[in-house]
Amino acid sequence: MSFQFNRSSKEPMSEINVTPFVDVMLVLLIIFMVTAPLLTVGVQVDLPESAADSLSDDQEPLTLSINSKGEVFIQEHQVAFEKIIPKILAISNNRTDTRIYVRGDRTINYGRVL
Numbered sequence: 001m002s003f004q005f006n007r008s009s010k011e012p013m014s015e016i017n018v019t020p021f022v023d024v025m026l027v028l029l030i031i032f033m034v035t036a037p038l039l040t041v042g043v044q045v046d047l048p049e050s051a052a053d054s055l056s057d058d059q060e061p062l063t064l065s066i067n068s069k070g071e072v073f074i075q076e077h078q079v080a081f082e083k084i085i086p087k088i089l090a091i092s093n094n095r096t097d098t099r100i101y102v103r104g105d106r107t108i109n110y111g112r113v114l
Contacts, residue, residue, distance in 0.1 A: 002107070030109070060086060061098070061100060061101055062074060062075065062091060062092065062097035062098060062100045062101070063075055063100075063101045063103060064084070064088070064100055064101065064102045064103070065102075065103040065104075066102075066104045066108055066112065066113055067105050067108075068105040068107045068108060070108065070112060072084060074087055074088065074091065079089060088100065
């Protein structure tokens with residue numbers, strides 16, 4: 001017993017042909033892969049020699065944290081609120097270019113963090 005499907009030519013084709021889409025995507029991928037390294041190339045500049053020492057970036061930044069109870073911590077050590085500035089100056093050896101990260105608990109008042 002064989003089944004025959006009689007498809008009339010008046011019915012629209014309901015299948016989607018994705019082959020052209022895949023071809024276009026492959027071409028776009030190749031174009032982006034070829035042009036991506038070209039974007040990182042900048043203007044060729046021959047920089048002069050410097051007699052100055054390089055900047056030391058090995059100094060770890062200080063982290064000032066305020067928890068939900070309002071307690072202040074520098075790194076992991078609890079500090080009284082009044083002694084924050086003298087403690088930071090002592091740790092950073094009075095350097096004003098020391099990076100300080102301020103972290104505040106989401107439940108604490110924004111004005112308290114600043």
